[in-house]
Amino acid sequence: MTKGKTRSWSAEAPLPIDLALQGGGSHGAFTWGVLDRLLEEEGLVIAAISGTSAGAMNAAVLADGYAAGGREGARAALDRYWTTVAEAARFSPFQRSPLDVLLGRWTLDTSPAYIAIDMMTRLFSPYDLNPSGKNPLRTILAEQIDFERLAGSPVRLFVTATNVHTGRGRIFRNGEITPDVLLASACLPTMFQAVEIDGEPYWDGGFAGNPTITPLVRESDVPDTILVQINPRIRPETPKTASEILNRLNEISFNATLMKELRMIALLKQVADPGSGEGARWAKVRTHRIMTEMMVELGASSKLNAEWAFLTMLKEEGRRSADAFLAEHGDDLGQRSTADIDFLVTES
Numbered sequence: 151m152t153k154g155k156t157r158s159w160s161a162e163a164p165l166p167i168d169l170a171l172q173g174g175g176s177h178g179a180f181t182w183g184v185l186d187r188l189l190e191e192e193g194l195v196i197a198a199i200s201g202t203s204a205g206a207m208n209a210a211v212l213a214d215g216y217a218a219g220g221r222e223g224a225r226a227a228l229d230r231y232w233t234t235v236a237e238a239a240r241f242s243p244f245q246r247s248p249l250d251v252l253l254g255r256w257t258l259d260t261s262p263a264y265i266a267i268d269m270m271t272r273l274f275s276p277y278d279l280n281p282s283g284k285n286p287l288r289t290i291l292a293e294q295i296d297f298e299r300l301a302g303s304p305v306r307l308f309v310t311a312t313n314v315h316t317g318r319g320r321i322f323r324n325g326e327i328t329p330d331v332l333l334a335s336a337c338l339p340t341m342f343q344a345v346e347i348d349g350e351p352y353w354d355g356g357f358a359g360n361p362t363i364t365p366l367v368r369e370s371d372v373p374d375t376i377l378v379q380i381n382p383r384i385r386p387e388t389p390k391t392a393s394e395i396l397n398r399l400n401e402i403s404f405n406a407t408l409m410k411e412l413r414m415i416a417l418l419k420q421v422a423d424p425g426s427g428e429g430a431r432w433a434k435v436r437t438h439r440i441m442t443e444m445m446v447e448l449g450a451s452s453k454l455n456a457e458w459a460f461l462t463m464l465k466e467e468g469r470r471s472a473d474a475f476l477a478e479h480g481d482d483l484g485q486r487s488t489a490d491i492d493f494l495v496t497e498s
Contacts, residue, residue: 173203183468319358
């Protein structure tokens with residue numbers, strides 16, 4: 151805690167917070183660690199979560215676990231989910247090569263299976279390579295989440311998926327969330343067939359909002375939103391190899407909608423009428439961010455690496471990052487923003 155300041159929240163007077171969780175495949179284990187640490191704080195109450203892709207999975211598992219057994223139930227549910235993912239990954243073709251293992255790299259860049267499948271997805275669609283539309287996560291989600299219980303969870307959920315026909319994002323709320331909704335939110339179009347919901351096809355929500363923050367402002371009465379960011383916004387080096395260029399394109403595209411939304415929020419905070427109604431909601435928004443520089447060191451292919459050692463390493467980094475955030479900014483929660491988004495207003 152910063153010297154000279156005191157927290158306005160405690161176990162006796164808990165502070166409600168909202169969370170915005172980015173997607174990023176197995177990098178979502180970093181978010182697992184952040185959530186695990188935040189759930190330890192009895193002075194913080196998670197009121198609502200907006201999530202996309204892996205962020206949506208984490209959000210749904212947490213909300214269901216919380217409905218079953220409070221904060222400890224949520225932590226246990228997240229542990230079970232990621233343990234199950236790692237167990238299933240033992241039979242996945244996406245494994246590190248002996249060279250990657252020898253050099254201590256978590257990427258799959260030299261994995262023969264990854265290289266082969268990556269090349270095939272540039273020539274054939276998932277409708278050619280996976281005509282049955284099988285996704286191993288479907289069974290895991292159905293087993294790990296009680297969707298009827300999720301509908302009545304005290305944690306409000308907003309899950310984003312992208313309508314293939316219109317290109318617009320659709321927000322799904324607690325009672326609408328099913329395994330298909332979560333799979334749609336994480337549906338990479340080169341790897342999986344579009345997921346049909348209510349007669350409409352959907353792809354990864356990251357194309358429309360990664361994550362979508364607007365519903366947290368408009369439908370939750372909580373001013374403090376903590377963004378857990380997985381995809382690096384800035385890289386100091388210019389990408390030059392084919393894999394580095396594709397990795398950076400991936401990061402830019404999946405950050406673009408978030409940056410535009412944060413820019414809109416910054417602008418509305420400056421011009422909105424803080425008196426009452428809609429304007430007051432935007433004017434009172436307080437933004438915070440938890441992230442790690444470690445993500446800059448990890449390539450896009452590592453998002454498909456679900457080895458237990460990798461996942462637990464990311465979890466511990468998430469816990470460390472959340473702990474550092476609480477130590478530096480815990481006293482700011484409930485008082486002021488700690489993530490500067492005003493500079494986005496001046497960006498062209």
